[in-house]
Amino acid sequence: MSTVELSGVSHAYGRTQALSDVSMTVEPGEVVAVTGPSGCGKSTLLMLAAGVLRAQSGRITVAGTDLAGADDASRARFRRREIGLVLQFGQLVPDLSVRDNVALPLLLGGHRPADARAAADGWLERVGLDVAPDTLPADLSGGQAQLAAGARALVAGPRLLLADEPTASLDATSGRALLDLLVNTTVQAGGSVVLVSHDNAVAARADREIRLRRGTIAHQVALS
């Protein structure tokens, strides 16, 4: 069973056709890079795979579950359990501390708060975020917020890690370190990774490149 399967997926924002008839799969243990010039539909594709956006046509399954079939609450639950999401600008909850932001998937999943926070502290250290755990997101730099988002994505041990320009706010060295952590942690646990990026250094980490052009797949090519 593929970890992700999109078949004939299209999505428009008003009159802007962001994706047209896209079909692709991501296999267990696989790292896929989705690349292409800005505006080609990369983020839209990622948000659809994450179940944040609903596909207007076509079918999307993650680990065999049809995302369109589920109601909002069960989609959110499924996402929390199976999917780690790193968005471009961190997207942390503004009035929660960094520690609670990272612990959030576990807290919402019913873990004991003390365990969830201890796990969060461990991941904050592994991503190399060197701030007090009770710091609020407003007091983080863009790069620090991205590291915290990486920790939050990994804390629940996702089967699918989805990352949108995960290194955009980081310098080359810390970007590469975060990418290594995201990819290695997920793949070693048997999970899959989708990296959306226009950065070739990020794409080079993948086993396969899916290149988009104006909302359609221009090419797919194996890199490993």
Added chain:
Amino acid sequence: MSLTELHLALLAGAPRHGYDIKQEHDSWFPDTRPLPYGQVYATLARLQRDGLAEVVETRVDGGPERTVYALTADGAVRLRAWLAEPAAPTGAGAEEIVRKTVSVLHTGIDVAGFVARQRAAHLRRIRDLQATPPGAGPAERLVREHLIAHLDADLRWLELATELLPSPDDQPTVRPDEREPA
């Protein structure tokens, strides 16, 4: 030597005489050294000897006699074989990737396939270089970063090239001399 294959690409659109090839080359690569006539004639002689090009006509239009060459079937096969291989991802002295990309865009031979193969070759090389061997010191790492930066520049250029130039896929180019008389 890819100058041979580049001549095949220059002949792919239409039969040409030596002067015409030089002009075409200089318009494909406006900022590089103009192709010397001597080189064109030497290359054409070699292509003819090797059965990759043939003389199809000797033109005398008032001026000097001009020998017109065309690709042979073998020449077309050789050109396609050249374009089917990505340029070596060296990241430095990268004229080969420029020659191939420009040839692909002008001849329209499998543009999408070429871009996919070239990206894959470069990305694999970047990946290998990113995997710093154990024990590598800062100087070795710097040398690798230099190569990675150049490979990245090649890829960005390739992206720009395929976005900016109209490819024959999108827009069939009609040469002035092939246009129907009005």
